[in-house]
Amino acid sequence: MAEKSLIANKREISTKGAINQMRKAGIVPGVYYAKGQEPIAFSVSEIALKPLIYTAETHIINLVVDDKEPVKGVVKAVQFDPVTDRVVHFDIQGVTMGESIGLQVPILIVGTAPGVKEGGLFQQYLHKLDVECLPRFIPENLEINISGLNLGDSIHVRDLSFENITIVNSEDTAVVAVETIRGGDIEEESDSEEITEPEVIGKGKSEEED
Structure with missing residues (x-):
């Protein structure tokens, strides 16, 4: 299956107000989690994220946070704004190539x-x-x-x-x-x-x- 790269920046857990300001600026918060690893809170451009969310296909995502080595995952859960249908938060679940997901x-x-x-x-x-x-x-x-x-x-x-x-x-x-x-x-x-x-x-x- 196709693999897609997603460039992200690590972020600190912040207040709801700060997160809302981030969204108004076209930035979407996300979390990467994998078995045996600490979750990684990150943010990405809404424009870069759209092709991975509004699609009829599933992709393995190569997530690059702060120019570090990419980690593989799949979009696991997405939250949409009930009025605008814009993505307000999403999760990426890490994958291990020899384990079922x-x-x-x-x-x-x-x-x-x-x-x-x-x-x-x-x-x-x-x-x-x-x-x-x-x-x-x-x-x-x-x-x-x-x-x-x-x-x-x-x-x-x-x-x-x-x-x-x-x-x-x-x-x-x-x-x-x-x-x-x-x-x-x-x-x-x-x-x-x-x-x-x-x-x-x-x-x-x-x-x-x-």
């Missing part, structure tokens, strides 16, 4: 569902999957082919399998479906099936906002 990987839908051509409505309930794998097997995205979905069909986590990757989501979680529209209403799946809302990336280790 848990992360979210974007879903890439491929193909066209026949059920849509028949008047059905395509619904995507998950846009990312929670997975565990070795760093060398981290994919940029996970493809799901919907070419076999007819009216009323769905794909659940239990229907998915990817080489060298373990999916952590509940196997009963619906990922995509083609729903039948009757009289202007959508005929949704049975209540017995678990359907999740589109996921929100979890809050991270925003230590300065405690």
